[in-house]
Amino acid sequence: xxxxxxxxxxxxxxxxxxxxxxxxxxxxxxxxxxxxxxxxxxxxxxxxxxxxxxxxxxxxxxxxxxxxxxxxxxxxxxxxxxxxxxxxxxxxxxxxxxxxxxxxxxxxxxxxxxxxxxxxxxxxxxxxxxxxxxxxxxxxxxxxxxxxxxxxxxxxxxx
Amino acid sequence: xxxxxxxxxxxxxxxxxxxxxxxxxxxxxxxxxxxxxxxxxxxxxxxxxxxxxxxxxxxxxxxxxxxxxxxxxxxxxxxxxxxxxxxxxxxxxxxxxxxxxxxxxxxxxxxxxxxxxxxxxxxxxxxxxxxxxxxxxxxxxxxxxxxxxxxxxxxxxxx
Amino acid sequence: xxxxxxxxxxxxxxxxxxxxxxxxxxxxxxxxxxxxxxxxxxxxxxxxxxxxxxxxxxxxxxxxxxxxxxxxxxxxxxxxxxxxxxxxxxxxxxxxxxxxxxxxxxxxxxxxxxxxxxxxxxxxxxxxxxxxxxxxxxxxxxxxxxxxxxxxxxxxxxx
Amino acid sequence: xxxxxxxxxxxxxxxxxxxxxxxxxxxxxxxxxxxxxxxxxxxxxxxxxxxxxxxxxxxxxxxxxxxxxxxxxxxxxxxxxxxxxxxxxxxxxxxxxxxxxxxxxxxxxxxxxxxxxxxxxxxxxxxxxxxxxxxxxxxxxxxxxxxxxxxxxxxxxxx
Numbered sequence: 205x206x207x208x209x210x211x212x213x214x215x216x217x218x219x220x221x222x223x224x225x226x227x228x229x230x231x232x233x234x235x236x237x238x239x240x241x242x243x244x245x246x247x248x249x250x251x252x253x254x255x256x257x258x259x260x261x262x263x264x265x266x267x268x269x270x271x272x273x274x275x276x277x278x279x280x281x282x283x284x285x286x287x288x289x290x291x292x293x294x295x296x297x298x299x300x301x302x303x304x305x306x307x308x309x310x311x312x313x314x315x316x317x318x319x320x321x322x323x324x325x326x327x328x329x330x331x332x333x334x335x336x337x338x339x340x341x342x343x344x345x346x347x348x349x350x351x352x353x354x355x356x357x358x359x360x361x362x363x
Numbered sequence: 364x365x366x367x368x369x370x371x372x373x374x375x376x377x378x379x380x381x382x383x384x385x386x387x388x389x390x391x392x393x394x395x396x397x398x399x400x401x402x403x404x405x406x407x408x409x410x411x412x413x414x415x416x417x418x419x420x421x422x423x424x425x426x427x428x429x430x431x432x433x434x435x436x437x438x439x440x441x442x443x444x445x446x447x448x449x450x451x452x453x454x455x456x457x458x459x460x461x462x463x464x465x466x467x468x469x470x471x472x473x474x475x476x477x478x479x480x481x482x483x484x485x486x487x488x489x490x491x492x493x494x495x496x497x498x499x500x501x502x503x504x505x506x507x508x509x510x511x512x513x514x515x516x517x518x519x520x521x522x
Numbered sequence: 523x524x525x526x527x528x529x530x531x532x533x534x535x536x537x538x539x540x541x542x543x544x545x546x547x548x549x550x551x552x553x554x555x556x557x558x559x560x561x562x563x564x565x566x567x568x569x570x571x572x573x574x575x576x577x578x579x580x581x582x583x584x585x586x587x588x589x590x591x592x593x594x595x596x597x598x599x600x601x602x603x604x605x606x607x608x609x610x611x612x613x614x615x616x617x618x619x620x621x622x623x624x625x626x627x628x629x630x631x632x633x634x635x636x637x638x639x640x641x642x643x644x645x646x647x648x649x650x651x652x653x654x655x656x657x658x659x660x661x662x663x664x665x666x667x668x669x670x671x672x673x674x675x676x677x678x679x680x681x
Numbered sequence: 682x683x684x685x686x687x688x689x690x691x692x693x694x695x696x697x698x699x700x701x702x703x704x705x706x707x708x709x710x711x712x713x714x715x716x717x718x719x720x721x722x723x724x725x726x727x728x729x730x731x732x733x734x735x736x737x738x739x740x741x742x743x744x745x746x747x748x749x750x751x752x753x754x755x756x757x758x759x760x761x762x763x764x765x766x767x768x769x770x771x772x773x774x775x776x777x778x779x780x781x782x783x784x785x786x787x788x789x790x791x792x793x794x795x796x797x798x799x800x801x802x803x804x805x806x807x808x809x810x811x812x813x814x815x816x817x818x819x820x821x822x823x824x825x826x827x828x829x830x831x832x833x834x835x836x837x838x839x840x
Contacts, residue, residue, distance in 0.1 A: 217447070238579065238589075239572040239727050241720035243774055249443040250412035250716050254557035257409070261556065261616070271556075272616055284408045288376070288447045297720055298579070298590055397738065397748075398568050398731035402559035402615055409557050413716035420715065420775070430715075431775055456561055457738070457749055535765070567761040568730035575727070602726045606694070606765045 217286040217316065217334050223327060228304035228320055232262045236299045246294035253287060256319055256331055259303040263317075269350055278348060279340050285314070286334035293328045295321070301328070307355030313337045313344035315355060376445040376475065376493045382486060387463035387479055391421045395458045405453035412446060415478055415490055418462040422476075428509055437507065438499050444473070445493035452487045454480070460487070466514030472496045472503035474514060535604040535634065535652050541645060546622035546638055550580045554617045564612035571605060574637055574649055577621040581635075587668055596666060597658050603632070604652035611646045613639070619646070625673025631655045631662035633673060694763040694793065694811045700804060705781035705797055709739045713776045723771035730764060733796055733808055736780040740794075746827055755825065756817050762791070763811035770805045772798070778805070784832030790814045790821035792832060 240251035264271050274280050295301060301321050308316040314336055321329040337347045399410035423430050433439050454460060460480050467475040473495055480488040496506045558569035582589050592598050613619060619639050626634040632654055639647040655665045717728035741748050751757050772778055778798050785793040791813055798806040814824045 235576075237572050237576050238719060239575055239725050242715060243718035243720070243722045244440075244442070245720045245722075248716050249446060250409060250416070253409035253412060254555050257557055258553075258555050270616070281403075283403070284450060286447070286449050287408060288445070290445050291443060298588070394735075396731050396735050397560060398566050398734055400561035401556060402561070402563045404561045404563075407557050413714050416716055417712075417714050429775070457747070562758075562760070567764060568727060568734070571727035571730060599721075601721070602768060604765070604767050605726060606763070608763050609761060 217288055217332055222318070223320070223330065225304060225320060225322065225325075225327070228306045228318070230259075230263050230266065230305045232259045232303050232305070234258060234301050234303060236295055236297050236301060238297050241297050246296055247299075249289070249291060252289050252291075252295075252321070252329060252331065255301065255303060255321065256287070256289075256317075256333055259305050259319065260317060260333070263305050267350070267354065269348075274348075275340070280345065280348065281338055281340060282315075282335040283338060284333050285336050287331070288333075289329060289331040291329050293326065295323065295328055299323050308332065310347050310352050310355045313346065315347060315351065376447055376491055381477070382479070382489065384463060384479060384481065384484075384486070387465045387477070389418075389422050389425065389464040391418045391462050391464070393417060393460050393462060395454055395456050395460065397456050400456050403453075405455055406458075408448070408450060411448050411450075411454075411480070411488060411490065414460065414462060414480065415446070415448075415476075415492055418464050418478065419476060419492070422464050426509070426513065428507075433507075434499070439504065439507065440497055440499060441474075441494040442497060443492050444495050446490070447492075448488060448490040450488050452485065454482065454487055458482050467491065469506050469511045469514045472505065474506060474510065535606055535650055540636070541638070541648065543622060543638060543640065543643075543645070546624045546636070548577075548581050548584065548623040550577045550621045550623070552576060552619050552621060554613055554615055554619060556615050559615050564614055565617075567607070567609060570607050570609075570613075570639070570647060570649065573619065573621060573639065574605070574607075574635075574651055577623050577637060578635060578651070581623050585668070585672065587666075592666075593658070598663065598666065599656050599658060600633075600653040601656060602651050603654050605649070606651075607647060607649040609647050611644065613641065613646055617641050626650065628665050628670045628673045631664065633665060633669065694765055694809055699795070700797070700807065702781060702797060702799065702802075702804070705783045705795070707736075707740050707743065707782040709736045709780050709782070711735060711778050711780060713772055713774055713778060715774050718774050723773055724776075726766070726768060729766050729768075729772075729798070729806060729808065732778065732780060732798065733764070733766075733794075733810055736782050736796060737794060737810070740782050744827070744831065746825075751825075752817070757822065757825065758815055758817060759792075759812040760815060761810050762813050764808070765810075766806060766808040768806050770803065772800065772805055776800050785809065787824050787829045787832045790823065792824060792828065 234255050236247055240247050242248035261271050301323055304320040306318050308318045314334055316332055316334045319331040320327050337345055339345050393414050395406055399406050401407035420430050460482055463479040465477050467477045473493055475491055475493045478490040479486050496504055498504050552573050554565055558565050560566035579589050619641055622638040624636050626636045632652055634650055634652045637649040638645050655663055657663050711732050713724055717724050719725035738748050778800055781797040781799065783795050785795045791811060793809055793811045796808040797804050814822055816822050
């Protein structure tokens with residue numbers, strides 16, 4: 205995990221993920237487990253975070269850069285430094301959730317992924333994660349070229 | 364869970380929680396479970412979300428309004444509609460984490476809670492959750508007076 | 523959840539699940555999530571329990587009796603009353619685990635499911651769950667005929 | 682994690698934990714988190730496993746042998762090789778569960794811990810875990826003297 209010396213160095217997350225499904229280039233299905241529900245009868249809000257992670261891992265695999273290979277061969281890790289989730293409509297047991305993913309930006313030693321969680325073509329939640337790009341010793345490093353090529357150089361939605 | 368008809372109605376989370384520990388009026392200790400760690404040797408980023416929830420529940424209890432009583436007696440629930448976590452330095456197995464909490468704002472049928480997660484007086488993470496105030500049928504309702512009295516009427520940090 | 527008046531009424535779990543893969547008629551694949559690992563670098567022992575549940579749900583679906591339909595239409599639930607897991611060799615992040623399932627026995631108002639967790643044709647763990655058959659009000663009831671037909675009337679391995 | 686060459690070497694768990702609270706010498710309280718409940722309105726059966734772990738860790742700490750010290754200083758780990766839980770009556774959100782623990786036996790390179798989970802002096806569940814005693818390289822080793830002194834040399838309940 206990277207140590208940050210100065211608060212002003214923080215890359216700020218953008219919490220206004222585009223709601224337009226067409227702008228998301230990757231999709232991955234997850235079926236809700238009963239263990240992920242809570243006593244309100246819906247999926248617990250904390251259960252969404254592993255859904256995002258599973259989708260990122262699937263995206264990296266499909267991109268030809270599986271996480272284990274990136275870590276063990278390239279010596280690079282992508283620790284989560286910020287996470288944001290907006291819950292719009294609940295998910296329920298046995299729902300098949302289509303998680304749509306796009307790379308929002310790759311900038312400096314960080315990048316942001318945006319997600320839409322959809323059931324029956326209805327957006328149930330949106331989310332974003334910001335990741336540092338670090339060597340295994342925790343020091344920030346330049347993103348590999350294949351990663352930079354996946355997203356715009358800066359967030360096109362930011363002012 | 365409230366249904367939202369219009370995207371523009373969303374109360375926007377403020378992701379710039381003050382880092383000054385002195386502005387947080389409530390503290391609650393949680394010892395990290397081994398089950399909450401991951402193969403990076405640190406606490407998994409998703410494990411933080413239940414920590415925030417446990418701290419909210421403890422805060423409501425100490426405020427004289429336990430969640431179960433609010434739900435069953437007052438007929439009000441506070442579903443999470445947005446969550447944000449910023450990871451600064453890792454947490455490890457057996458760490459005793461002091462979670463500091465404050466009510467950031469209470470406005471309309473929503474409110475925001477801010478959190479600092481500290482170990483040995485070092486801030487390891489900051490976080491915020493936005494909650495709707497709804498009746499048990501899911502319709503938005505006015506926050507009870509005791510809740511409004513806990514925080515400023517609008518976010519003092521927002522522009 | 524059924525209340526049990528007498529300890530001697532308990533149906534005893536059989537912890538000697540057959541290790542012969544060929545005796546298991548159903549298989550379901552689950553890919554390990556990073557969130558399910560722990561600081562020992564392997565899958566946390568508690569993470570296996572939701573794997574068993576996901577596999578049961580998939581088995582019921584394939585059997586033509588999805589859990590939601592059994593609960594909502596037939597008014598029957600199968601709460602877990604006993605669980606046993608034997609960990610033989612670790613599971614790791616990104617492993618694709620083949621969970622093999624069989625109905626060990628259906629007897630009275632209960633039944634047992636056995637599981638083998640395999641990676642690359644190696645058994646990594648075995649497990650069993652015992653379930654009560656109850657109406658939605660919690661009272662024990664006779665298993666439906668389709669369930670009884672899925673397994674032997676009593677555990678063929680028991681003395 | 683120890684590799685086991687022969688199935689017959691397995692130490693068999695004893696699933697008949699004594700129900701007599703008085704035979705349990707250690708107690709540890711855990712308050713149920715909302716995240717640990719499920720859509721049946723009760724604590725999910727998988728959530729019990731981390732409760733057992735937290736209680737073991739608290740027991741080792743009170744015994745003067747904290748897990749981190751045992752692992753880092755003594756070079757010994759206690760991986761879970763078997764777990765058993767019997768669910769008698771449900772746990773609910775905000776329940777304060779008293780977990781009672783005792784060492785059932787210490788034998789060879791393994792030991793068993795028994796647990797009772799109580800609320801309001803009612804036993805809600807019983808459980809047992811069997812642990813291997815291994816060096817950090819995974820090879821079985823003799824239990825340290827302080828551990829052997831904590832329990833009987835073999836299970837007094839076994840035939």
